[in-house]
Amino acid sequence: MAKSTARWVCSECGATTGGWYGKCSQCGAWNSIEQRDERPTPTDRVVLTASGTAPVPATSTAATEEAPRVACGIGEIDRVLGGGLVPGSVVLVGGPPGIGKSTLLLQVGASLARTHGAVLYVSGEESVAQVGSRAQRLEAAHDRLLLLAETRCDRALDAARDLAVAGELAAVIIDSIQTVYTDSTEGLPGNVGQIRACAAQLVSFAKLHGVPVVLVGHVTKDGQLAGPRVLEHLVDAVLSFEGDEERALRLLRASKNRFGSTLELGVFEMTSVGLREIANPSAAFLAERPADAAGSCITASLEGSRPLLLEVQALLAQAYGPARRNCVGVDPARLAMLLAVLDRHAELHVLDHDVFVNVAGGMRLFEPAADLAVLLAVASSHLRRPLPAGLIALGEVGLAGEVRQAPRTDLRLAEAQRLGFTAAIVSDGTEVARTGASRKPGLTLHRVRTVAQALAAAF
Ligand code: TYD
Ligand code: MG
Numbered sequence: 001m002a003k004s005t006a007r008w009v010c011s012e013c014g015a016t017t018g019g020w021y022g023k024c025s026q027c028g029a030w031n032s033i034e035q036r037d038e039r040p041t042p043t044d045r046v047v048l049t050a051s052g053t054a055p056v057p058a059t060s061t062a063a064t065e066e067a068p069r070v071a072c073g074i075g076e077i078d079r080v081l082g083g084g085l086v087p088g089s090v091v092l093v094g095g096p097p098g099i100g101k102s103t104l105l106l107q108v109g110a111s112l113a114r115t116h117g118a119v120l121y122v123s124g125e126e127s128v129a130q131v132g133s134r135a136q137r138l139e140a141a142h143d144r145l146l147l148l149a150e151t152r153c154d155r156a157l158d159a160a161r162d163l164a165v166a167g168e169l170a171a172v173i174i175d176s177i178q179t180v181y182t183d184s185t186e187g188l189p190g191n192v193g194q195i196r197a198c199a200a201q202l203v204s205f206a207k208l209h210g211v212p213v214v215l216v217g218h219v220t221k222d223g224q225l226a227g228p229r230v231l232e233h234l235v236d237a238v239l240s241f242e243g244d245e246e247r248a249l250r251l252l253r254a255s256k257n258r259f260g261s262t263l264e265l266g267v268f269e270m271t272s273v274g275l276r277e278i279a280n281p282s283a284a285f286l287a288e289r290p291a292d293a294a295g296s297c298i299t300a301s302l303e304g305s306r307p308l309l310l311e312v313q314a315l316l317a318q319a320y321g322p323a324r325r326n327c328v329g330v331d332p333a334r335l336a337m338l339l340a341v342l343d344r345h346a347e348l349h350v351l352d353h354d355v356f357v358n359v360a361g362g363m364r365l366f367e368p369a370a371d372l373a374v375l376l377a378v379a380s381s382h383l384r385r386p387l388p389a390g391l392i393a394l395g396e397v398g399l400a401g402e403v404r405q406a407p408r409t410d411l412r413l414a415e416a417q418r419l420g421f422t423a424a425i426v427s428d429g430t431e432v433a434r435t436g437a438s439r440k441p442g443l444t445l446h447r448v449r450t451v452a453q454a455l456a457a458a459f
Contacts, residue, residue: 009036011192073111076277082260085212094217095241101216110140117170118144124151124179138274153180153198164209176216244362264304282309285361295381298392299373300412307415311360314377316353329359338375345401368396369406390422401451405430
């Protein structure tokens with residue numbers, strides 16, 4: 001190979017370097033620098049519009065918020081997408097192997113085939129017979145759900161183009177981006193150049209024909225998308241499908257969304273007949289809550305526009321040696337602050353204890369409005385006294401021991417009432433608390449200014 005045509009490229013992020021290094025200086029990946037033959041990738045250029053490059057006045061284009069949507073018909077997915085798939089957009093659905101990505105997209109494909117038109121489901125991993133029999137089992141088989149076992153991106157696009165030109169195509173699903181390849185680029189499927197080139201071709205196709213394309217992407221053990229970062233920049237939305245292997249619960253979140261919020265959350269359960277939407281996740285998260293146990297407090301968190309009731313659990317034990325803090329679903333720095341506040345402002349001497357905090361159901365609680373619930377769960381474990389049944393706690397805790405209001409307390413209280421909660425500890429400053437506007441009979445509000453008052457109200 002002539003020296004001038006070789007270059008060194010990171011297979012993780014696509015950065016180029018002057019030679020081989022053990023660690024990529026751009027993304028920090030180890031052993032990812034590979035030698036490549038210098039050859040331009042014509043497919044790296046993305047065609048954005050069918051109308052060419054003539055400038056247009058901004059007023060003549062529709063606002064992205066008003067982009068028409070192709071609703072998948074599966075409420076939990078449409079919610080995360082911001083109302084459905086946007087024609088011409090490319091959505092990447094990432095998740096670890098076995099989480100249910102293929103199942104989810106087969107169900108999406110079937111739903112779109114029923115309501116919108118032909119859906120081309122390209123599988124690079126399984127045979128048509130395998131995907132077909134799964135579709136039968138999930139009752140997702142439909143005349144317009146077209147299965148294609150293909151790893152050549154160009155062939156898949158030929159099939160898609162024929163359908164699009166005939167005006168029948170509602171969506172294309174590529175399962176997965178790591179298994180397709182194109183002859184226009186060197187290397188094996190899944191390497192950085194291949195993923196980038198195939199994704200660019202698929203993006204061009206989507207924009208040109210105004211058809212939504214959904215890409216499945218595998219993520220590695222540490223949660224990174226396997227493949228170049230550049231993939232995340234090429235697509236319009238990145239959704240991640242997460243969940244616990246031991247649990248049937250699956251969560252769909254957007255980490256990027258050019259056409260909607262990234263705060264919404266979709267909740268599913270994996271069953272023997274595929275994924276089932278959980279329209280009432282609060283009830284699901286509270287289902288296994290032990291009655292009358294010390295160290296448990298319920299709060300209402302907000303995921304996008306949706307309030308979710310979650311249980312914070314805490315366990316304190318006398319530390320032998322340096323006190324340990326173990327957090328699952330809670331920020332450790334936030335916990336350390338709350339422990340210091342309890343020690344200073346509530347005379348609860350928890351600092352010399354090992355503290356374990358967990359959010360039940362594998363959920364995460366990173367909003368400050370959950371502070372009071374974490375603090376009360378810790379206090380409850382320390383005092384070995386359960387909190388009253390039917391109580392939720394809302395509010396941010398400050399360093400001076402003050403309790404501040406949780407945003408959209410009204411939405412959170414309404415969800416609590418819907419699930420039968422009868423009392424809430426909220427900040428005295430809360431609009432709802434002062435006006436009593438959204439107070440309904442059957443919900444007692446304890447308005448507190450300080451952590452000490454909150455403890456007095458709770459115990
Ligand atoms: P799959 O969709 O193949 O995961 P991915 O594409 O993310 O790798 O789903 C894999 C798991 O889901 C598999 O271990 C079995 C389970 N599963 C069910 O429990 N019920 C079902 O109806 C289906 C289709 C799969
Ligand atoms: Mg799969």
